[in-house]
Amino acid sequence: MKKVTARSPRKAGRTRPAATDQVMFSLLAAAHSVEQRLEAAMEEVGLSSAKFSALTHLVGAGEALSLSECAKLMTCVRSNITQLMDRLEAEGLVKRVDDPNDRRGVRASLTPLGIERQAAGAKQLAEVQKQFAKTLAGADHDALARVLAAMR
Amino acid sequence: MKKVTARSPRKAGRTRPAATDQVMFSLLAAAHSVEQRLEAAMEEVGLSSAKFSALTHLVGAGEALSLSECAKLMTCVRSNITQLMDRLEAEGLVKRVDDPNDRRGVRASLTPLGIERQAAGAKQLAEVQKQFAKTLAGADHDALARVLAAMR
DNA sequence: GAAGATTGACGATTCAATCTTC
DNA sequence: GAAGATTGAATCGTCAATCTTC
Numbered sequence A, B: 001m002k003k004v005t006a007r008s009p010r011k012a013g014r015t016r017p018a019a020t021d022q023v024m025f026s027l028l029a030a031a032h033s034v035e036q037r038l039e040a041a042m043e044e045v046g047l048s049s050a051k052f053s054a055l056t057h058l059v060g061a062g063e064a065l066s067l068s069e070c071a072k073l074m075t076c077v078r079s080n081i082t083q084l085m086d087r088l089e090a091e092g093l094v095k096r097v098d099d100p101n102d103r104r105g106v107r108a109s110l111t112p113l114g115i116e117r118q119a120a121g122a123k124q125l126a127e128v129q130k131q132f133a134k135t136l137a138g139a140d141h142d143a144l145a146r147v148l149a150a151m152r
Numbered sequence C: 001g002a003a004g005a006t007t008g009a010c011g012a013t014t015c016a017a018t019c020t021t022c
Numbered sequence D: 001g002a003a004g005a006t007t008g009a010a011t012c013g014t015c016a017a018t019c020t021t022c
Helices: A020-043 A049-061 A067-073 A078-090 A112-135 A138-150 B020-043 B049-061 B067-073 B080-091 B112-135 B138-150
Strands: A094-098 A106-110 B094-098 B106-110
Touching: A020 A049, A020 A112, A020 A138, A020 B020, A020 B112, A049 A078, A049 A094, A049 A106, A067 A078, A067 A106, A078 A094, A106 A112, A106 B020, A112 B020, A138 B020, A138 B138, B020 B049, B020 B112, B049 B067, B049 B080, B049 B094, B049 B106, B049 B112, B067 B080, B067 B106, B067 B112, B080 B094, B106 B112
Parallel strands: none
Antiparallel strands: A094 A106, B094 B106
16 A cells, blocks of 8 residues: 545645644655655665564564464465565575474574674664654654554 | 564553554554555445545546656656556546647546546545544544644 | 656565465 | 465556657
């Protein structure tokens, strides 16, 4: 999906409260902007959000995970993981290993390079988060947290 | 891009203020959820967000638009529009017409079916927005609007 | 040479169908 | 038959050529 930009019927001098109908679009636009920054930051270390997410889950697990487990953790469809792992494996960041207990299963195992890359990604993420926090004044930050919690 | 789910280290009883580090992820998750709902609503009338967006810009313009103009309005790359128009044209929602003034140019023209479909999409969008507004209490709504305006 | 559009390739995502193994 | 993984096709997005026309 993406964007869904809505025309902003900004009446000349009006700068005030995002027309109540537009709040939803503002939310989407804000998230989109954050995603862009995040994606750009990841690209600096040769990753994408999807790749970083997969690596992070593997690091967090501390062991090889079956592709199905990865799919569950990333809340996506299995075939997605299959292809994501194809790309990660092609870059030497993970390696597929046979599941010893279940001959149907395949587990994704981090390579040293994968671990290293994940760490680099984590640093990038921290940077983006720091930037994000700085963008929001303290009060706004709390207000946003409260509102988002309310609509979860 | 997508998601970037972060592990939520929710300490037992803690329900409080999304750990300050997680606010950014909450924002992304909230937007993701809204996008899902929007996409689902559009699908009910045989559209996607991208298709609806293109149709809406054409309706708004009130005339055929060059593909470059569409790209500008949708803030995306020209080749994206080429393919989006391919799909819209295949469904009979728009028609490519030669630009009379510039032999390089191609303009996208709405068909009656395209107009009708856009109206259906607009209805779906209104429904999602209504739902969105209802989810947020009045105060939260205003607070969100203010915060998002501050971080734009 | 620059602008308009297309094409081809790839990333990320989904779905439906298939194969192997439980 | 159900679960694990893969494959193939579709959408939506990007970029890097390429072709035609200005």
